[in-house]
Each structure stands twice: as structure tokens, then as C-alpha cells.
Amino acid sequence: MIPGAFEYHRPASVDEAIALLSRHGDEGRVIAGGHSLVPMMKLRLAEPGHLIDLQGLDSLRGIQQAGRCIEIGAMTTQQEVAASELLAEVCPILREAALLIADPQVRYCGTLGGNVANGDPGNDMPAVMQCLDASFVLRGPKGEREVPARNFYEAAYFTARAEDELLTAVSLPIPPAGHGYAYEKLKRKVGDYATAAAAVVLIMNGGTCESASIALTNVGQTPLFAEAAGQTLVGTKVDEAAVAMAVEAAKGIAEPVADMRGPEEYRTHVTGVMVRRAVERALARAQA
Amino acid sequence: MSKIPVKMTVNGRAVDELVEPRLLLVHFLRGKLNLTGPHVGCETSHCGACTVDLDGMSVKSCTVFAVQAEGAEITTVEGMANADGSLSALQEGFMQEHGLQCGYCTPGMIMRAHRLLQENANPSDEEIRWELSGNLCRCTGYQNIVKAVRYAADKLNAQREAAE
Numbered sequence: 169m170i171p172g173a174f175e176y177h178r179p180a181s182v183d184e185a186i187a188l189l190s191r192h193g194d195e196g197r198v199i200a201g202g203h204s205l206v207p208m209m210k211l212r213l214a215e216p217g218h219l220i221d222l223q224g225l226d227s228l229r230g231i232q233q234a235g236r237c238i239e240i241g242a243m244t245t246q247q248e249v250a251a252s253e254l255l256a257e258v259c260p261i262l263r264e265a266a267l268l269i270a271d272p273q274v275r276y277c278g279t280l281g282g283n284v285a286n287g288d289p290g291n292d293m294p295a296v297m298q299c300l301d302a303s304f305v306l307r308g309p310k311g312e313r314e315v316p317a318r319n320f321y322e323a324a325y326f327t328a329r330a331e332d333e334l335l336t337a338v339s340l341p342i343p344p345a346g347h348g349y350a351y352e353k354l355k356r357k358v359g360d361y362a363t364a365a366a367a368v369v370l371i372m373n374g375g376t377c378e379s380a381s382i383a384l385t386n387v388g389q390t391p392l393f394a395e396a397a398g399q400t401l402v403g404t405k406v407d408e409a410a411v412a413m414a415v416e417a418a419k420g421i422a423e424p425v426a427d428m429r430g431p432e433e434y435r436t437h438v439t440g441v442m443v444r445r446a447v448e449r450a451l452a453r454a455q456a
Numbered sequence: 457m458s459k460i461p462v463k464m465t466v467n468g469r470a471v472d473e474l475v476e477p478r479l480l481l482v483h484f485l486r487g488k489l490n491l492t493g494p495h496v497g498c499e500t501s502h503c504g505a506c507t508v509d510l511d512g513m514s515v516k517s518c519t520v521f522a523v524q525a526e527g528a529e530i531t532t533v534e535g536m537a538n539a540d541g542s543l544s545a546l547q548e549g550f551m552q553e554h555g556l557q558c559g560y561c562t563p564g565m566i567m568r569a570h571r572l573l574q575e576n577a578n579p580s581d582e583e584i585r586w587e588l589s590g591n592l593c594r595c596t597g598y599q600n601i602v603k604a605v606r607y608a609a610d611k612l613n614a615q616r617e618a619a620e
Contacts, residue, residue, distance in 0.1 A: 169499045176460060176477035176523050199524075206480075206519045207501055219477065221524060247513075271590025273504060273568065276513035277520070358589040359502050 171209035178221045182228070182307060182336060185220055190309050190332040192218040198334065200243055201277035203270070204286050228281070228336055231255060239305075240338045242281025247272075249280055258342045261349040261367065265296045268353045268365075284317070285335040287325040287390075290361030294321060294391035295383035296351060299367035302340035308333035321390035347371050348454025352446040353385070354438050356429065362386040363429040364438040366394075366418070368446040370406065372454040377401045382414065382447075387422040387439050394418045397443065406451050414447060415440040464528045466491065467535030475522045481515075482506045484522035485532060493533035493563040497592075504591030507564035508532050514571040516590070533563035536570065545608040545615075546570055555604030557595035565591050569605045577616075578609055 179185040189196050197216035199205055200223075208214035222228060228243035231252050238259060240249070249255060250266040269275060269283070269292050283293040284304060297304075297317035304315050306329055315328045322328065329335060343349070353365035365385035371378045380401035382394040397417035404410035424435035459474040466489060473488055485491045485508070494517050497505030506518040509531040536544045546566050549555065556562045565588065572579060572587040579587065584605045585598065593601060 171478045171480075173476070173478055176521075178526075202521075202524065203501060203519055206521070209478075210499065219521075223524065270501075271504070272587055273507060273514045273516045273590045274501065274519075277515060 169210035171206070172212060172215040174216055174219045176219050176221065178224050180224055182225055182334065185222060185225065186307060186309060186332065186334055188218065188220045189334060192220075194331055196220055196331075198222055200279040200282040201245060201274075202282075203274050203278045204282060204288060204291075222334075233258070233342070236342050238340050238342055240280055240340075242279060242285070242335050242337055244280050246270075246275040246278045246280065246283070250275065259300070259340065261296060261300070261351055261369065264349070265292050265351040265353075265367065268292060268351065268355075271358050274359070280338060281335050284320075284338060285327065285329060287321065287327045289324050289389055289391065290386050291391075292351070292353065292362065292365060292385050295365065295385040295393075296367045297338065297340065298383040298391055298393040299369055299381045300340045300343065301381065302338050304329075304335050305337040305339060306330075306333040307336050312336075314339065317391075318393045324389045343369055344371055346455030348450035348452070350446040350449035350453070352442040352449070354442060360429075364422070364424065364435055364442050366439070366442040366446040368443070368450040370401070370447070370450040370454050372406070372451070372456050375405055375456050377404055377406050377410075380406075380414075380447075382418060382443060384418060384422060384439060384443075387424040387435060389423075392421055394421055394443075396421075401447070406447065411444060411447050415443050418443040460523060462523050462526050464525050464530055466530045467532060473522075477521060477523050479522045480518055481508070481520040481522045481525055482517035484525075485517060485530075491532045491534050495560055495563060497560065497564075502590075502592065503561070503564070504568060505561050505564040507567045507591065509567055509571055512571070512574075514568045514590075531567070531570075533566050536566060545611040546573070546605070549604035549607035549611070550601075553600050553603040553607050555596065555601045561591060561593045561595075565593065565601055569608065572605070573609055573612065577613060579605070581606065 195217035198220045228241040230241045246266045283291045302317045348370040354363045367383045369381045380398040382398045384392040397414045400413040419440045422439040463472045495505035497503035501519045508517045
């Protein structure tokens with residue numbers, strides 16, 4: 169499998185990368201880790217005329233705390249996300265999710281920015297970002313803007329990012345200390361996308377749920393923020409009745425397609441199982 | 457499409473070639489440098505037979521363009537033997553523990569295990585399995601591969617202790 173021919177660019181600055189994107193329009197594609205794009209190019213499902221390699225842009229790497237927010241550069245790899253002591257301490261769901269992505273070799277190359285910008289419903293980080301209420305920093309010729317992850321995804325491979333914009337960073341509010349969290353993913357094998365997966369963040373106070381955030385991976389054209397499912401838990405003890413309602417609410421918005429992972433009914437069922445497991449594990453981890 | 461120059465260090469040797477941008481690293485290593493250790497297995501980033509070490513990372517060389525490796529330090533299985541030509545601890549482990557049958561996955565397994573042992577000198581069997589989960593073997597059932605990595609870890613740790 170040989171990709172189509174392209175011209176290769178390696179910009180030395182973000183501005184240069186954006187200028188290249190503007191110049192080449194829909195013929196231009198940025199490449200970060202390349203582990204989604206290169207396989208697509210080998211299958212000729214993607215045939216960019218111009219490949220804009222971001223590896224020289226060190227300003228897009230790294231994980232920083234700024235007040236009550238964490239900012240993660242788009243070129244930060246999944247391996248770096250999983251290995252970050254800062255993230256393990258303040259937002260450990262990111263490590264849990266990163267380690268469920270593909271395999272070690274892919275995690276060395278694959279980047280957080282690529283995972284969230286790509287728009288593939290199979291990617292894991294988009295739902296995690298919706299669960300955490302993260303925002304994506306987009307830079308284009310007219311400047312910078314932030315788009316909430318919950319508003320970013322329009323359809324499979326279609327996002328709010330304009331053709332001449334570069335996703336430079338992910339910014340997320342640090343969840344309160346003592347929050348419960350879990351990312352549950354059913355996959356057939358290492359390297360597979362989820363049959364269904366669920367991200368959950370729970371905040372408990374005196375045994376009662378103060379807030380709950382649930383998002384789903386790969387059971388729709390886009391990641392799905394299951395707002396109603398989270399709401400059913402708020403104000404409850406997260407007991408069996410409340411969990412059952414959250415599970416039904418999440419299943420109600422799931423619209424998986426039948427594929428080699430199973431028919432729609434099965435994948436919807438698995439969505440419920442993932443939500444249940446994630447809520448139960450998040451609850452066990454939450455400090456009352 | 458015009459060719460562009462690419463420079464890298466492969467198994468300690470400086471390499472300077474002109475390549476088409478679409479040339480995949482695995483084809484560069486095999487076709488241009490005659491290093492046929494990295495195997496083209498699945499071509500879909502799943503099997504790990506093409507794994508090489510690139511700037512301290514295990515990388516599937518079928519999913520990287522050669523031009524992306526500009527300036528990189530690469531090691532393939534051809535660069536794994538000791539300086540005197542004797543087998544490295546990992547290679548010896550795969551031989552002693554029967555860590556291969558057909559041998560197709562072996563270069564990728566050895567390169568991935570090499571990086572694993574650089575990062576974790578004394579992995580548990582469970583850690584070895586987790587860290588090799590991006591490499592498929594259709595012969596061994598993995599048991600002897602885990603033993604081979606264990607063998608190498610034990611040998612390297614014993615050498616380190618003796619040196620101290």
C-alpha cells in the first residue's frame with residue numbers, strides 16, 4: 169500500500185504552518201503523529217497534495233498548569249499524557265484513557281491534538297474532553313479562538329475547525345480534588361476502536377452527587393456528551409435506581425452503526441454496560 | 457514529485473539519501489539501505505513486525521514517512537548485536553527460550569523489547585505482555601517470547617550488578 173504523491177513541508181513556526189494551510193486550502197493537511205493520517209493515505213482514503221509536518225514546532229508540546237486550568241500542547245503524545253505526573257495527580261482520567269488507545273508504538277507517535285482534531289468517531293480523547301468540558305484552541309490567519317469540545321464535532325470527520333486553522337492546544341478546567349472518574353472501553357483487541365466507551369467524572373458531597381458528567385465514544389457520528397444521563401445522577405446517592413436511569417438515558421442518545429464490532433442493538437447495549445461500569449468505578453473513587 | 461534530501465543515523469552510520477516524500481520509512485530501510493530486518497507485515501499499523509527504535513521510541517516504520525525521520529537516530533535489529541559480533545542478551549534470550557518459530561515477528565519483538573528494557577529494567581511478566589501488545593506473533597502463543605524477554609532482563613541485571 170503506497171500513498172499518493174505529495175509535497176512535503178516542515179514549517180519552523182506556527183505562523184508559517186498557518187500560512188501553508190491558507191495557501192493550499194483543501195489540498196493541505198497537517199501531520200502530527202501521523203498514525204491516523206498515514207494509514208488513511210495508504211488506503212488512498214486521504215490524498216493530500218501538500219503535507220505540512222508539525223514536528224518542528226516545539227511550542228506545541230508540553231503540559232502546563234495555569235491557575236485552575238491545564239493546557240496541553242497539540243503535539244503532546246499519548247505516551248507523554250500517560251506518563252505525566254501532573255496529569256496523574258490532577259486529572260487522572262487522561263492517563264486512564266490514553267493507555268487504552270492503540271498500543272505502545274502508536275502512543276509514542278500519536279498526539280492529543282491529532283486525536284481530538286481528526287474528527288474520527290473512533291478516537292477516544294474527544295469524549296474524554298467533552299466529559300471534562302475542555303476547549304480547543306484554534307489559530308488561523310485572523311487570530312485565535314477557543315471552541316468548547318462539546319460544540320466542536322459536527323459529523324464524522326467534520327469539525328468546527330476551519331480549513332486554514334490549526335488546533336494548537338487543549339485547555340481544560342481542573343476537576344475538583346476528590347472527584348471520581350473512569351474511562352471504560354470495550355474493544356475486541358489491542359489496537360481496535362471501541363465497540364462502545366464511556367467517560368465519567370463524578371463529584372460527590374456528603375454522599376450526594378453534586379455534579380456528574382458523562383460522554384460516549386464511537387456510538388454516533390461524533391462523540392456524544394450525554395448531558396441528560398449525567399443530570400439523572402445529580403442530587404442522588406448514585407444508587408441502583410439512579411444508575412439505571414443514567415444508563416437508559418445514555419443508551420437513548422447512542423446511535424451506533426452496525427459494523428464488524430456488532431449490530432446496532434449490541435453496541436447500544438454495550439454503551440449501557442460501559443456507562444454503568446464507569447459510573448460505579450467513578451463512584452468508588454470519589455471522595456464522599 | 458521531486459525528491460528531497462534526508463539525513464539520519466541508522467545503526468550508528470550516517471545516511472544521506474534523496475527520497476520521494478511518500479516513501480515509507482520501512483521501504484527506505486529495506487529498499488535503500490538493504491536493512492531487511494524490519495518486516496512489512498500487515499501494512500496497517502497493527503502487527504509491529506516493522507518496529508524500529510527511533511530517537512528512543514519504538515515506532516512502526518510502516519506508518520512513518522522517511523522524510524519525517526530527518527535527523528533521527530534509528531536502530532534496527534541489524535544494529536542489535538554486541539560490538540564483538542556476539543548476540544545481545546535479547547537475541548540470546550529469543551534463541552535460548554525458543555522465542556520464535558517462523559521468525560517473521562522477531563525483529564519487531566526484539567526492537568520493542570529493547571526499548572521496554574531501556575525504560576524498565578525489571579518488568580513483570582504482566583508488564584512484558586502489556587508493553588509487547590503492539591506486536592503480533594502467530595506461532596508461539598507468546599509464552600516463550602515473554603520468557604525470552606525475562607531471560608534478557610535477568611542477564612542484563614546480573615551484568616549490571618557484577619559491574620557495580
